[in-house]
Amino acid sequence: MKLKKIFSVLMLSSCFANAGAQQVFKISQFTQHNYLFNPAAAGANDIASVGVTYRKMWSGITGGPQTVLLFADKYFAKKNTGVGFFLYDDKTGPTSRTGGELNLSYSVKLGSDSKRLMLGLAGEVLQYKIDKAAMQNYIPDDPLLASSGSTIKGDAAAGIYYKSPTLNLGVSIKNILQSKLEFIKGSTNPSGKLYRHYYFMGSYNWKVDEDNVIVPNALVQYLPNAPVDVQAGVRLEHKDLLWVGGNYTYKQSYSLFAGVKINHKLAIGYGYDQYNTPLSIFDNGGDAHEIMIRYFFLK
Template sequence: MKKKLTILLLFIAMHGYAQQRPQYTQYILNNYLLNPALSGIENYTDFKAGYRKQWAGINDAPQTTFAAVHWSLGDKYLWKNPLSLPEKSDDPRSDDYTQNYTASPAHHGVGAIVFYDKAGPLATLNANLTYAYHLQLSGTLNLSVGVAAGVKRVNLNVQDLVLENGNDPALKNTIIAQTKPDLALGVWLYGAQFFAGASVQQILPQRLAFTTDDVYNQGKEVPHAFVTAGYKLFIDDEISFIPSVMVKYVKPAPLSFDANVKVSFKDRFWVGGSYRHKDSYAAMAGFNFSKLVNLTYSYDLTTSELKNFSNGSHEIVLGLQLNNIYQTMRSMRMW
């Protein structure tokens, strides 16, 4: 459908402050994407790379490619904790491990996140470095605080625009690319069988406009707030059941609510599901090839009005657990 550039710029100015960050279905497996306080929470270098195609079947729908890596600093290991060196038979997801759990020592964690998000003529490249400090609150409880800081590059590809008037005067005032600072903060409380956290992305107020025309340059970036919590239950020593929830708020969009569940079988594979209120259902599955490599996939079935045009959303993530000292394949402490 042809659109005047002036209409596009006005839409960005009036509505550009709604959902501005990529949406992920598998964030429950990588909360680090949403909360920098998870930097260095595992006892290995946790690397993940993924691709998401949202609303397949709709031309120019959002597509996101990302890579994230984080690790702890230092070489401290305590018996029966996320940073400990277990015995060969010790499984960091087993019921016995959680019953004998002790909090990790106070330590630092660092990492980096890069993503490229494209929707229609708009493309964003974002790069952040992260830092977290993990404090030992008690014998079985840790609290971490984290920060992510970096830059983003936002581009408007005028060549992707189809105009009714090729000489639209707004085109002369178009800002093709702009670079802005980025900042996020987060906290994370965790123990042997539960986690809870909160984070805010895009804290720094920034104008988001693609023209110097005062009529159309009222767009701005707004903070994205996330609150997440989950708990791990054991059906038996080979099967764990993990429900979790997330609430997201991006003013002036309505409050968003996610409910998730994951069931893990032995040390090989898991299945799960997710529901996003008034938006979608999702099915997820993952397979651990070794203590180094795992692969996960999710499919979202759209339930909003877009269901008449979309074939759903696909997301695939490759995980690498580098320098993994655990002897079992299911070495991720919580999930």
């Protein structure tokens, strides 16, 4: 791919939101971080934890998407309440999104503590920035270059999550308010907005013996004017000591990942993705690497 073509791909996928591009970061091991996409899942793990994830996509080209996440959550059993938050920095080409989200969930117990219906709300604040200097040579006459190149917006999310020892299901909406970015104040030209993202998630814990659990899982994402994103896969967990698995994203990529948990408290994981579109291995850029470190506060 020539530089200008690569730049165009990055611009279209990250800057002009009214084209229907995905605006929320993506990670491979989504079943271990459900509350990043569904606020109702805050505290669903029951054990308080804090962690960090770094992900770099299309690593063979300059300006490929990269995401840094700092996250934590805790469940307060006496109050039937879960709290979660995450901070993120998400960059693609000349654009970046930096922000944070606070998640609150309330659980309705369904006969026992192990089964509950969780309802969640979240508030988000983000700064959307454009590196005008990086765009100058490609769109020198664009009115966007006369703007500040930065805007701060707020938005909200909501969700429902069913938790049990075996079956876990959830549905959520992010960017409910669809806040307008308005880089160019007072302009009649569209300047983009945050589009609603709809998520449907599910997983099943199949305990095959005393030491091993197989977890088939799926995540479906929908937003207007864009293809439906369907991810599905399976993860094998052994004695709460290690895990290994893989996912497939329909007509886009496959993922392989593995991790270990030290003393049942410190988890370290790595994921690798290989993309078929919009870049592939033949473009020397169609892969992604993801590293996760998470600490569980066990007594």
